Amino acid sequence: MAVPRLALALLALSLLLSVAQSSPEGRILGGEDATAFDFPWSASLRHNKAHTCMASIISNTHLLTAAHCVSDMGTTPVAASTLGVRVGSINQYAGGQIVNVNSVLIHPSYGNFLHDLAIITLSEPLVFTERITAVTLPTKVEEGSAEEESTELPNGTPVYVAGWGEVSDGSAPYKLQKANYNTLSSPYCELAAGYGYESCLCLTSAEKEGICRGDAGAAVIDDNKVLQGITSFQFADCGSSYPDVASRIYYYLDWIEANAQ
Template identity: 50%
Template sequence: MAVTRITALTFILAVFYVCGSTNAAPNGRILEGNDAAAGAYPWVVSVRVDNSHVAVGNIIDASHIITSGHVVSELGSRAIAVSRVSVRVGSINQYAGGQIVNVESINIHPSYGNFLNDVAIIRLQKPLTFSAKIAAIALATAEDNESLVEGTEVAVAGWGLQLSGASPYKLQQATLKVLSSHECEYQAGYGYDSVLCLEHGVNQGIARGDDGAGVVVNKKLVGVASFFFGAGGTKFPDVSSRVSYYSNWIAETIAASNDA
């Protein structure tokens, strides 16, 4: 069901969501998660702005990372300077290990705005060398999307703030559940075809620092974490961008960057 409105309730609940600039802290975290083992999520990277972690990225091929658009946005679909952005790959420690790779280009979805189309493709300056700790994740197809019925368990991993307010050095993992578009519209006004909503218990879910985290089923990327409501961990669902919805844009963006 396509929905073409943003409700007043949505606006009020999302008042803490930063939707346009990395000058303010972006929202996202995994609350009450567990430490991830080294190599368990080899596609996960730390996206860094001005040498500080701001979001999670997901390796989709040796040269490209997918993440949330708002974390690399200066204004709307205009990206911040690539010189400010880098990624740490091959480490579950956001502060050390692996390697830091600089960025060549950033493409934010041209229709990003108003909490929607919150995806971006980052091209790295040099291709990654894959290993047990560095690998790409497959993107979900339309067929995979059809199997995402309500209650489907999904894995999410990130370095978001914990309930204590501390930023974990080690990658955290959690299991959330798919919420149907109908139910997400009822609970939060977000029954859009382009988003995938996730339900969780109170004091669980994503929060600041988990922006861009991959939503994964059977080692396929089905979503990219976008935002949460209020201060995070509320009774309302977390919202992610549905990867299969953007299949054509992702393929076209990668092809264009390879030709540039």
Template identity: 65%
Template sequence: MADPRTTLALGLLILGLILAAEATPQGRILGGEDVEQGEYPWSASVRYNKAHVCSGCIISQTRILTAAHCVSDVGITPVDVNTLAVRVGTINQYAGGTIVNVNKVTIHPSYGNFLHDIAILEVNFLTFGDRVGAIALPSTEVEGSGEEANPEDVDAELPNGTPVYVAGWGELSDGTASYKQQKANFNTLSRSLCEWQAGYGYESVVCLSRAENEGICRGDAGAAVIDDQKVLRGLTSFNFGPCGSKYPDVATRVSYYLAWIEANSQ
């Protein structure tokens, strides 16, 4: 007959292994889950020398937004367009969809140190369909009022705690690159709370809160931050410290740049 102490010890060991497995990162984008094909048709994989480096967001059949630091050589001088391409129409960064050439890169003239971290890629004409399409840009009016929004009242656009969503091909929680696009949920932080938590309360950014060990990581920059109405509210920019730290993630606020986007999308 087995010694009860041995049986108890074995049971505790098995329980410990189960708990450890549950606590170990499960190969997701820091708390995200797989995207379904066609779920985020505005998504693009921005590629440098044929390798994925960042995400992008389709806003028209010839324009894609991404983070400026993804395509910057020095300051506002972009890398050679011949080194760039984008893959669209697939959730797999390695296969499927269509790879299109980049013909021009326009980096915001005030970009520097991750502020004004936005760039426009002019690409070959995209054919829209179920898996490729443009995201809606935000309105310059206060929703439902017909009045122009005050650009300084940034918390009126996205009040603290507004649910937003991001999908990208950034590193997974186990440190490997994700071949399949991942999505995750966030909540916005007010400007004052972002200033308090991270010392980063700029009008031109949107701060994103989430649990620790979740959030954006390398390869996610430039991904669309969308709201419940599938309107583009931001472009993921950077995270403080290691991925999934206690600090909020930061995105570039798209509404802040609407005039610049329009002027450079003709």
């Protein structure tokens, strides 16, 4: 028997409230300082020498970010010469090193914040250290296997994000801020925000907590430090009661592997 839509909506609302209330403290919006070794794959993406978004290191020559951060118009990127990334520092203004960008590839299906993913290729390879390293990508499972059905994270899975986005008072922090979230599975995200796409990963947090301007492109990692998503956008004002949205990395593994050799 089909479950009435009202019952589903009430169930989703109850789940959102319970997840938000049980979430650990410490968010990017009004958040908690990260240490130098917590998120060594995190990079500050800089456009015309100013921080605009996050980027996440996946190899010594490639990073992932949100497509809208590097889009000039649609799938046409801004000039690579206007971009750079600061790596190896939790201070967005100093330390580490700034590396120039050689090229940018936006996902060919990007539009209206769907498929909001881009690959950045650096002009020179990074030298990995304790403060600069690649995040681990998910493991591809055989198509049609039993494991394929469980590639979406279970509802309420703890995940973690770090960024230099705006904090509670509207300022941009100089020190990297870290956040704890819980995932919201596709059916619940569809009910809560109309965004239950297979390509998306929805994140919940307490109200007035969450990602904000400047956090797009950050890695969403699980307890095993595996990259599960790249942050994309938040609905309405930062810290609203709506879930935040990321691009689900498992969905894009073939594209990433084909274009980030």
